Amino acid sequence: MAVRGVRFGGTSRGAEAPGAAPASFDAPALLRAAASCQGDPGPVLALLRVADGTPPVPGAGSTARLWELLASVAAADLTAARAVEPHLDAAAILAQAGVPWPSGTAWGVFAAESPDARLEGTDDGGAWRLDGDKPWCSLAAELDHAVVTAHVPGGRRAFAVDLRQPGVAAHPAPWASRGLSRVPSGPLSFAGVPARPVGGTDWYLRRDGFAWGGIGVAACWFGGAVGLFRTLERSAHRREPDQLAQAWLGEAERLLDSAAAVLLRAADAVDAGTAGWVEAHRARGHVASVCARMLAICGEAMGPGPLAFDEEHARRAADLTVYIRQHHGARDDAGLGRLVAARPADGTEGSW
Incomplete structure (x- = not known):
């Protein structure tokens, strides 16, 4: 079964599942399990237990591909992402501490x-x-x-x-x-x-990987927004879209493209060893805002029908609404503001 993957670059959100992991980590099987779990984490946890080798970790040169995998799982099912993301985060923590990974376990x-x-x-x-x-x-x-x-x-x-x-x-x-x-x-x-x-x-708390893990969660949120977009796009194809429907679809495309660019830039910074909490707050805040707007766009564009009668869409909307509350809104923006304000004020450093 072909499973639609998520990529941060180009126009390949409908492409085959990205090869985001080493051969010992069966990304296609994981995406198939996510697509079939229908809100039940059991099949995904069972697959994690039988995975051979060490899971992929951020900062090893393929962070964008790893986060694309998380986004792809989340686009299929956010409950699956809630099982996979902490498992991979645990693998990253152990790797950063030099602790061997015990295969055959779910974390x-x-x-x-x-x-x-x-x-x-x-x-x-x-x-x-x-x-x-x-x-x-x-x-x-x-x-x-x-x-x-x-x-x-x-x-x-x-x-x-x-x-x-x-x-x-x-x-x-x-x-x-x-x-x-x-x-x-x-x-x-x-x-x-x-x-x-x-x-x-x-x-x-002090390791760089703490911030990296936070961006990985944002990649899952992004995947949930991609899942919403797919439903919105199918809805637009079922009838001749009027100008408002086109505007909502265009805004959704623009929002996802900007969020993908932010995640890709953050992934590159992780692999370069330059990513910290400034990058994490930027990525998490932007992706959370995009997700909130995507939820609103879908409601405005499609009305109550999908929320009332489409089990997959209703579950995804409810799941994403809860999931993005891991972002603390203005409090997290205040954290970013403190980091920005703490930089030298001599004009030699700054965001812009």
């Missing part, structure tokens, strides 16, 4: 914090253990391992932990949204659970 990354939950890491003579609670652990009950951040003396530290061992318990959480409804994101509790340190104290 998550749990780094969220909450005033109502706290996870502590304790060093018992070189043998670390985790105790406490971690919020927002998506798909935790269905995963094998995770990179988890915990509080340690002097800051926070990342740990690789086997989620199948005694002392780990995933708790259900009420989920009112129709978006990402098959991605349970309740808390995990740990009771004296052995864990392996990944990097030193605060390394997880």
